[in-house]
Amino acid sequence: MSIISKDISKAVALLNAEEVVAIPTETVYGLAGNIYSEKAIKSIFETKKRPFFNPLIVHIPSVDYLDIIVDYVPEKAKLLAEAFWPGPITLVLKKKNTIPDLITAGKDTVAVRVPNHSVSLALLRQLDFPLAAPSANPFSSISPTTAQHVETYFKDAIKMVLDGGSCKSGIESTIIGFENDEPIIYRLGSTAIEDIEAVVGKIEIKNKEEIAPDAPGMLERHYAPKTKTVLTNTILETLRLYKNKRVGLITFQSEIDNTNIEVQIALSKSGDLAESASNLYDVLHQLDLMHLDVIIAEKFPDYGLGKSINDRLERATK
Ligand code: TXA
Numbered sequence: 285m286s287i288i289s290k291d292i293s294k295a296v297a298l299l300n301a302e303e304v305v306a307i308p309t310e311t312v313y314g315l316a317g318n319i320y321s322e323k324a325i326k327s328i329f330e331t332k333k334r335p336f337f338n339p340l341i342v343h344i345p346s347v348d349y350l351d352i353i354v355d356y357v358p359e360k361a362k363l364l365a366e367a368f369w370p371g372p373i374t375l376v377l378k379k380k381n382t383i384p385d386l387i388t389a390g391k392d393t394v395a396v397r398v399p400n401h402s403v404s405l406a407l408l409r410q411l412d413f414p415l416a417a418p419s420a421n422p423f424s425s426i427s428p429t430t431a432q433h434v435e436t437y438f439k440d441a442i443k444m445v446l447d448g449g450s451c452k453s454g455i456e457s458t459i460i461g462f463e464n465d466e467p468i469i470y471r472l473g474s475t476a477i478e479d480i481e482a483v484v485g486k487i488e489i490k491n492k493e494e495i496a497p498d499a500p501g502m503l504e505r506h507y508a509p510k511t512k513t514v515l516t517n518t519i520l521e522t523l524r525l526y527k528n529k530r531v532g533l534i535t536f537q538s539e540i541d542n543t544n545i546e547v548q549i550a551l552s553k554s555g556d557l558a559e560s561a562s563n564l565y566d567v568l569h570q571l572d573l574m575h576l577d578v579i580i581a582e583k584f585p586d587y588g589l590g591k592s593i594n595d596r597l598e599r600a601t602k
Pocket residue numbers: 309311312313314315338339340341372374376388391393394395399417418419420455456457458459470498499500501502
């Protein structure tokens with residue numbers, strides 16, 4: 285029997301019983317549990333095979349709940365919360381003592397966001413506790429953007445996937461930390477850097493080597509298909525390198541006329557970066573199931589959500 289269901293009250297009952305439930309958000313599906321339940325949180329880590337040093341994101345139903353999670357909110361964090369919540373921005377802030385160390389991997393900061401999805405918001409409002417939820421995929425594989433993706437990954441290991449349809453944004457939230465009250469990007473994501481800068485001014489992206497211990501989402505091999513993946517600016521040249529191989533091609537807009545391609549998918553025929561981001565993981569999931577020799581992906585324009593798409597594609601090649 286399928287574990288996929290639209291029944292919010294069933295999800296509430298399971299979560300109240302300290303079980304883990306996969307939930308939809310606007311970015312990707314999350315594997316959710318009561319932040320105050322050691323049993324639920326341990327089960328999240330075990331199910332994902334995620335190392336305990338990698339902290340989780342706490343999901344709250346509105347900005348009003350921020351005070352029960354964090355001790356201190358810098359001015360620019362307030363501006364960002366006001367501008368983007370509910371939405372795909374995660375703020376890393378100084379945690380309250382009441383937040384269990386298991387959630388934050390012993391750090392004195394906690395990652396928190398308000399998801400922009402009617403189903404997860406309705407669920408959060410019916411619970412007496414916030415939900416910790418990492419993406420609902422095994423550690424380092426592609427994040428799920430449909431309930432079916434989650435079921436394929438975890439079938440017997442979890443009791444329920446709450447179905448909220450396909451995730452609209454399609455890549456994870458943008459994570460922002462603070463150093464001396466100034467924001468800094470820890471992970472590129474579904475909120476474009478230009479939109480963030482319009483609210484708080486110029487913002488740096490913390491470099492990968494520096495950030496790895498702080499945000500393992502920044503670990504090099506992450507979001508990766510099992511199939512060898514190559515990212516290129518020069519598709520035709522790269523295709524020549526894989527002559528007589530079974531090739532899957534991902535492009536931004538255009539289709540390539542070349543007999544050497546077994547399957548090709550343009551992420552947005554109209555050239556829309558948001559639509560491309562929304563389709564990216566589902567296309568990677570599909571191609572990964574085809575037992576191709578190689579997935580070749582075209583580099584995206586390096587601005588807006590194109591930057592975040594390139595970030596994920598680069599990691600997929602590791
Ligand atoms: O869109 C999203 O953010 C999705 C949905 C489900 O909300 N969640 C998600 O969670 O992508 P996850 O666990 O796959 O990625 C969370 C990232 C990890 O890279 C983790 O290291 C980082 O957030 N993180 C969590 N707490 C942190 C902290 N206190 N300091 C720095 N990074 C932190």
